[in-house]
Amino acid sequence: MAYVVLARKYRPRDFHEVRGQDHTVKALVNALDFDRLHHAYLFSGTRGVGKTTLARIFANCLNCEAKVSSTPCGDCIACEGFQSGNYPDMYEVDAASRTGVDDMRKLLENVHYSPNVGRFKVYLIDEVHMLSTASFNALLKTLEEPPNHVKFLFATTDPKKVPLTVLSRCLQFHLRNIEPAVINTQLETILAQEDIQFDKESLQLLARSAQGSMRDALSLTDQAVSHGGGSIAIDRVAEMLGTVRTDEVSEILNMLVKGDRRATLAFVNQLSKQAVSFSDLLENLQRTVHELALAQITGQADTEQLEPFIGKFSAEWLQVAYQILVVGMRDLKYAPDHKIGFEMTLVRLLDFEPVTSTSTESSTAKNEQTAKEGGTGPRNQAKTKRDSNDSTHISSDKNEDSPSIQANSNLVQSSTSPKSDESIQKKSPTEDNDSLDREVALQDPIVSSLIKNFGAQIVDIKRTP
Ligand SMILES: [Zn+2]
Numbered sequence: 001m002a003y004v005v006l007a008r009k010y011r012p013r014d015f016h017e018v019r020g021q022d023h024t025v026k027a028l029v030n031a032l033d034f035d036r037l038h039h040a041y042l043f044s045g046t047r048g049v050g051k052t053t054l055a056r057i058f059a060n061c062l063n064c065e066a067k068v069s070s071t072p073c074g075d076c077i078a079c080e081g082f083q084s085g086n087y088p089d090m091y092e093v094d095a096a097s098r099t100g101v102d103d104m105r106k107l108l109e110n111v112h113y114s115p116n117v118g119r120f121k122v123y124l125i126d127e128v129h130m131l132s133t134a135s136f137n138a139l140l141k142t143l144e145e146p147p148n149h150v151k152f153l154f155a156t157t158d159p160k161k162v163p164l165t166v167l168s169r170c171l172q173f174h175l176r177n178i179e180p181a182v183i184n185t186q187l188e189t190i191l192a193q194e195d196i197q198f199d200k201e202s203l204q205l206l207a208r209s210a211q212g213s214m215r216d217a218l219s220l221t222d223q224a225v226s227h228g229g230g231s232i233a234i235d236r237v238a239e240m241l242g243t244v245r246t247d248e249v250s251e252i253l254n255m256l257v258k259g260d261r262r263a264t265l266a267f268v269n270q271l272s273k274q275a276v277s278f279s280d281l282l283e284n285l286q287r288t289v290h291e292l293a294l295a296q297i298t299g300q301a302d303t304e305q306l307e308p309f310i311g312k313f314s315a316e317w318l319q320v321a322y323q324i325l326v327v328g329m330r331d332l333k334y335a336p337d338h339k340i341g342f343e344m345t346l347v348r349l350l351d352f353e354p355v356t357s358t359s360t361e362s363s364t365a366k367n368e369q370t371a372k373e374g375g376t377g378p379r380n381q382a383k384t385k386r387d388s389n390d391s392t393h394i395s396s397d398k399n400e401d402s403p404s405i406q407a408n409s410n411l412v413q414s415s416t417s418p419k420s421d422e423s424i425q426k427k428s429p430t431e432d433n434d435s436l437d438r439e440v441a442l443q444d445p446i447v448s449s450l451i452k453n454f455g456a457q458i459v460d461i462k463r464t465p
Contacts, residue, residue: 007218010190012053013083014060015070019186019214020178021050027173028054029070032061037068038171040143040152042128044159045175048215051155054175055124056082059090062151063118078118089118096127101134108142111150120151128154129161136163143169177212180204181302186214187221197231204303205234208287209241248276249284250305252346257312261350268343278342279332286325293318317352320454324348327453351446 012018015025024043031037041058043051060082064072072079081087093107107123115121125131131139143152143166154170156162184207191198206224210217220241221232228236248271255264271281288306295301295310296318313321328345335341441447450456 005219006190006194006222007048007215010218012050012057014057014072014074018050018054018057020182021054021175024054024173024175028058032058032068032070035068037062037151039146039150040154040170042154042156042159042162042167042170042172043175044156044172046157046177046213048210048213048217049175049178050214051175052124052126054173055153055155056090059087059120059122059124059151059153062120062122063087063089068119087118089115089121090124091122092124092126094126095130095135099130099132099135101132101138104131104135104138108138111142112147115149120149122151122153124153124155126155127157128166129156129158133163136166140165140169178210178214179212180207180210183207183210183214183217187217190218191221191232196225199232199234201234202232202237205237205241206232247305248281249288250309252281252285253288253309253312256349257309259350259353261347264346264350265343268339268346272339278338279329282325282329282332282342282345286322286329289318289322289325293322320352321349323454324352 015029018025041055043054045051060072060079061070062068063078063082065076065078066073072082074083078087082090091107093103098104098107111121111123125139140163142150146152152170154162154166159167159172159174184203187203187207188198191203202224206220207217209220224232224237224240227240251267252264255267271278291302291306292309292313293315295306296313296315299310301307301310324345328341328348332338332341335344442451447456
């Protein structure tokens with residue numbers, strides 16, 4: 001028997017098999033079971049999220065010989081016809097290849113005649129937004145007063161291009177991108193059924209690379225199986241996708257924890273030789289920092305690889321790191337080459353030395369105590385000190401709830417944090433000196449970069465004695 005690709009072999013045949021579209025499925029099931037049927041439906045969403053699949057299942061439900069319900073019998077001639085993709089009252093057109101008005105007229109020419117064998121004539125128009133204006137007008141005539149035995153099902157990746165006159169005559173369902181976790185579980189189930197060996201990390205990578213599309217996930221899996229000679233292994237998958245492994249991200253996290261600059265640069269050189277995509281790596285680091293920030297709140301990580309890092313970074317550092325990575329990603333296109341852009345981003349991450357969050361918690365408690373006592377202790381500011389090596393640290397030995405920095409003994413606070421009334425209203429004889437210090441501080445490249453890139457602002461000046 002000829003090989004059938006996974007995406008086709010495991011295309012859902014009834015609503016129970018559909019993954020990741022619970023809201024739409026529920027609405028369709030209710031419409032069928034409580035006989036509240038509309039004459040036109042529009043399914044929108046990106047490629048491979050199940051638009052035509054849902055439309056076909058819906059059409060099958062409408063025409064099952066047993067009755068109209070959300071659970072077609074699967075045995076009757078109609079159900080068999082739908083499963084083999086051969087049902088005389090199902091008219092499926094791809095608007096991308098048949099955009100002309102003549103095509104549309106031909107399609108609708110027999111619309112008023114009763115169905116050949118079934119209950120309904122179902123017109124499924126895929127990529128409906130590609131139709132010409134004349135075609136839409138031809139369609140609209142029928143759509144305004146459709147015969148009772150006709151149902152229209154439209155699918156589109158771009159609902160904004162569908163005329164409002166058509167949209168307003170349809171029930172619209174927007175299908176979501178499918179969560180990587182849902183894709184992961186589905187891949188696990190399918191590979192177990194296919195008796196194909198795999199490892200968890202590979203599936204995570206495949207599920208993530210599919211970017212919300214089940215079809216893409218299954219196509220990539222097919223590709224990974226042939227690439228790996230019948231089984232799926234992380235090395236081959238990473239190589240196939242030309243992407244980074246979780247290991248590589250963990251390696252970088254380790255170097256950040258240690259603050260090991262030399263090892264980091266050596267590692268980047270090594271990655272460069274392996275032709276790793278640096279933009280993928282930056283994206284992965286962003287995801288990882290996001291996951292870590294959440295894991296520090298919930299106390300558990302989604303992936304095992306991250307567990308050793310929970311609590312290793314302060315909440316403030318994770319915020320700053322995320323910003324640095326976002327800016328690094330944005331600026332990648334301005335860098336002479338991606339390696340340079342990536343290196344600079346890593347060096348910047350290293351310049352903000354991570355600290356554990358335990359000190360943050362204890363200091364927060366300490367400052368709440370100070371506030372209760374009516375003391376004017378340190379405001380909500382984490383400060384960054386410059387050490388003798390001229391590097392900048394973020395430390396949490398003071399109380400904080402947002403990242404802020406102190407460079408060259410000038411305190412800079414992120415604009416997103418509540419402003420200290422005290423520091424704004426502060427008037428003192430040393431004000432002139434303060435503004436002088438401010439200018440000096442602004443000349444510091446790190447301070448000015450923080451202001452430019454992270455919207456930080458100077459709120460208080462502390463002079464070194
Ligand atoms: Zn049936």
